Amino acid sequence: MAANKRIMKELGDVNTNPPPGCKITTKDEDIYNWDVSMDGPDDSIYKGGKFTIAIVLPKEYPFKPPTLSFRTKIYHPNVTNDDRGAMCLGMLRAEEWKPPNKIADVLKLVRAVLSAPQPDDAVEAGIADQFKNDRKGFDKTAQDWVKKYAK
Amino acid sequence: MDSEDEVNSVVSSVDVGMDDDDSSVDFGADSDVEIDDHYQDDAAFETQEKDLMPKKKAFEVDYRVYSPEDIQKQQDKQVAEVSTLLEQPHEITAILLRFGRWNKERLIEKYMDNQEEVLDKAGLGQDVYKSPPRIDPPRIFTCDICCEDGPHESFALKCGHRFCVTCYRQYLFQKIRGEGEAARIKCPGDGCNRVIDTKSLDLLVTSDLTDRYHELLMRTYVDDKENLKWCPAPNCVYAVECGVKKRDLNKVVPTVQCDCHHSFCFGCTLADHQPCPCSLVRRWLKKCEDDSETANWISANTKECPRCHSTIEKNGGCNHMTCRKCRHEFCWMCMGVWSEHGTSWYNCNRYEEKSGLDARDAQARSRQSLERYLHYYNRYANHEQSARLDKDIYHKTEKKMTLLQGASGMSWIEVQYLEEASRSLQQCRQTLKWTYAFAYYLARNNMTEIFEDNQKDLEMAVENLSEMFEKPTDQLAALKVEMMDKTTYCNRRRVILLDDTAKRLKDEQWEFNVELS
Ligand SMILES: [Zn+2]
Ligand SMILES: [Zn+2]
Ligand SMILES: [Zn+2]
Ligand SMILES: [Zn+2]
Numbered sequence A: 001m002a003a004n005k006r007i008m009k010e011l012g013d014v015n016t017n018p019p020p021g022c023k024i025t026t027k028d029e030d031i032y033n034w035d036v037s038m039d040g041p042d043d044s045i046y047k048g049g050k051f052t053i054a055i056v057l058p059k060e061y062p063f064k065p066p067t068l069s070f071r072t073k074i075y076h077p078n079v080t081n082d083d084r085g086a087m088c089l090g091m092l093r094a095e096e097w098k099p100p101n102k103i104a105d106v107l108k109l110v111r112a113v114l115s116a117p118q119p120d121d122a123v124e125a126g127i128a129d130q131f132k133n134d135r136k137g138f139d140k141t142a143q144d145w146v147k148k149y150a151k
Numbered sequence B: 001m002d003s004e005d006e007v008n009s010v011v012s013s014v015d016v017g018m019d020d021d022d023s024s025v026d027f028g029a030d031s032d033v034e035i036d037d038h039y040q041d042d043a044a045f046e047t048q049e050k051d052l053m054p055k056k057k058a059f060e061v062d063y064r065v066y067s068p069e070d071i072q073k074q075q076d077k078q079v080a081e082v083s084t085l086l087e088q089p090h091e092i093t094a095i096l097l098r099f100g101r102w103n104k105e106r107l108i109e110k111y112m113d114n115q116e117e118v119l120d121k122a123g124l125g126q127d128v129y130k131s132p133p134r135i136d137p138p139r140i141f142t143c144d145i146c147c148e149d150g151p152h153e154s155f156a157l158k159c160g161h162r163f164c165v166t167c168y169r170q171y172l173f174q175k176i177r178g179e180g181e182a183a184r185i186k187c188p189g190d191g192c193n194r195v196i197d198t199k200s201l202d203l204l205v206t207s208d209l210t211d212r213y214h215e216l217l218m219r220t221y222v223d224d225k226e227n228l229k230w231c232p233a234p235n236c237v238y239a240v241e242c243g244v245k246k247r248d249l250n251k252v253v254p255t256v257q258c259d260c261h262h263s264f265c266f267g268c269t270l271a272d273h274q275p276c277p278c279s280l281v282r283r284w285l286k287k288c289e290d291d292s293e294t295a296n297w298i299s300a301n302t303k304e305c306p307r308c309h310s311t312i313e314k315n316g317g318c319n320h321m322t323c324r325k326c327r328h329e330f331c332w333m334c335m336g337v338w339s340e341h342g343t344s345w346y347n348c349n350r351y352e353e354k355s356g357l358d359a360r361d362a363q364a365r366s367r368q369s370l371e372r373y374l375h376y377y378n379r380y381a382n383h384e385q386s387a388r389l390d391k392d393i394y395h396k397t398e399k400k401m402t403l404l405q406g407a408s409g410m411s412w413i414e415v416q417y418l419e420e421a422s423r424s425l426q427q428c429r430q431t432l433k434w435t436y437a438f439a440y441y442l443a444r445n446n447m448t449e450i451f452e453d454n455q456k457d458l459e460m461a462v463e464n465l466s467e468m469f470e471k472p473t474d475q476l477a478a479l480k481v482e483m484m485d486k487t488t489y490c491n492r493r494r495v496i497l498l499d500d501t502a503k504r505l506k507d508e509q510w511e512f513n514v515e516l517s
């Protein structure tokens, strides 16, 4: 299968040269399900946290974007505050995803969004509001959640 | 200017004065009718025909139904026209128009203003038509999608983003088949915004996709035009043109009938919901979805917690209730705080206690609002159900008509009144159904009574006719005249109700207990 070679190459690349703060494993040789352990970026309020992120590659990959969900609870306007912990941003949208894009690029984007949340693109309107209008309160909850869930 | 007049005449039943906002001019000038001689002839014919017909009612709007061929012709005509103006080939013009969402005027203006920028934004670098697109012969390079080195055939747009043909085709397959995209598919290159032109697509799109691709191009044309909509009936291929704008929808319920006979609202494409404006329909359907299943049961078997208002079901005989959500303890009988009851567990003797009085009051108010909702909902649902049954009646009617022919020696034409009666019943029921949603949101003022009278009259007329319909077939022949009269009466009552409601809606005479959004 053509997709296999591409995915194997990506896996090889992220193993020899992983994106900053990321460790990637696959379950039982299943190359369509990636587990990522990501450190909260140092320049973000998520610093010190360790987040587990599941990445699922659709069978149409790389023609369809991967889906990404936080397995670790995180207080963030761009991550759904439910048991899916879904993040849908920029290149992860079907209309913006381009087949040459790589999972490593996706992970870099995730880190960028952790450092700089994008409230105007939010999936959690309430959290986005707080981020914009009550930054102190937002920071506090986000840090509390890091202590509570991401240690 | 000419085109503006055109639009106003198309929407003659809508207040012309509403067209005061500048943002509309773009769409107005964009009307398809004015550029097409063929359609203009048709329009002239229509006016003639209309002179013979009774004057249009306040609840009717002007509209036209188009076949896929009409739409294709319209598109081609517009492309041809703009093509001459911009001095660009048909292909390029088509891309530009699709890119500009078929807003001719704006496109031409922008193009004249800055040709280079427009071409660039539409994904057409200046040199796009110097050399025709081609698939390049096999060579060795690493395709950035499949990561294979080849040798493989490849393709690149003018931007130079080269991929193997297999990947390119798979990309197009995903866009066309998977995402239903056609008019604005971009180069697969990372971050590249160049739109793939039709010539390149024709070269790359596999034959099994061509039909779907052209169908999608047609779809985007209609989807891009505010004054065009597809008929929502399943498998219907027609589109309808209507000049009513989104912002007019609180003043008019633009109801159109497709050539497939499906009546629908041009505003929201739901089935005919006159006289209820779109926003109230949306609200009502949402409410029904949230409430209806449980509403009946709730009203009989439950109460609300006096503190947090979550619904509490009473099971068992004990009056000492504990809210599962907020742990509030209260008495089922008097709704008062349980602690005030002391040890008199089995007999509530605190009926006059203050906390209980207040809680009962609040409860009564919320019950009242539920009961009010149920009052309207039951009637709405009743007509909806009857209308659904009427679909069966239609088939029954056909059977009856055949039977009646045999029994009375009447001809097929002579038994048509049964079908007319059946159709009238369905239509009136549909209207009645929505009068209840309308009434639910209607705030009382001195006009409400007129509405309720009209509603009552129509309801009675419908029930009368409906009753007659249930008579055994051997009696139907004798009832022909009476039945025809009742059918006419039903239709008239419906028109009166719709006409009056629409007029007052337009004049903003109704007051609603919610904001029209
Ligand atoms: Zn390839
Ligand atoms: Zn490109
Ligand atoms: Zn239709
Ligand atoms: Zn509507």
Ligand SMILES: [Zn+2]
Pocket (backbone or CB within 6 Å): B305, B306, B307, B308, B309, B310, B323, B324, B325, B326, B327, B328
């Ligand atoms: Zn409670």
Ligand SMILES: [Zn+2]
Pocket (backbone or CB within 6 Å): B331, B332, B333, B334, B335, B336, B341, B348, B349, B350, B351
């Ligand atoms: Zn009591």
